[in-house]
Amino acid sequence: MLWKCSVCGYITEGDSAPSVCPKCGAPAEKFTALSDEASEKIYKADRTNDIHHEIAALAAKINTLCKEGLEINLDPGCNSAFNASNKRAWEIKQLVKAEIASHVAKEKY
Incomplete structure (x- = not known):
């Protein structure tokens, strides 16, 4: 059975x-x-919430890799691809959030 602290x-x-809420310390009577x-x-x-968090973590990894690629600055084509990938990673993170x-x-958490 699930219980929610009010x-x-x-x-x-x-x-x-629980006798006391582990988060805020409210007594058991505050749970329904x-x-x-x-x-x-x-x-x-x-x-699905776990999957969303994993996707956000992967998008953050893409962001880090794109920044590294841009710092290498090999050529305009690479930089264009890194910028586009970075933009898409940002969009993915926003969708997930x-x-x-x-x-x-x-109340699905």
Whole structure:
């Protein structure tokens, strides 16, 4: 069963609410049991959220590699490719962040 702290939004799993919220210190009375439907949504979103984070990390790696390539400054063609790749990596990160924000807004986190 999943439990949500009404003070800070922390979600925990267990047979009962924790005696104290690990995030904000609120007492057990501040936790509410989530419905089966809400819990299922969270469980289903767990892996996709992890995938989104992995994609964002890969995009950050692309950004780092593009900066390194631009510092080498071999020729205009390489620099053009690095700039284009860097722009696409930024767009990917923004898409991922927007999707994660949408999951949070829908309480799928």
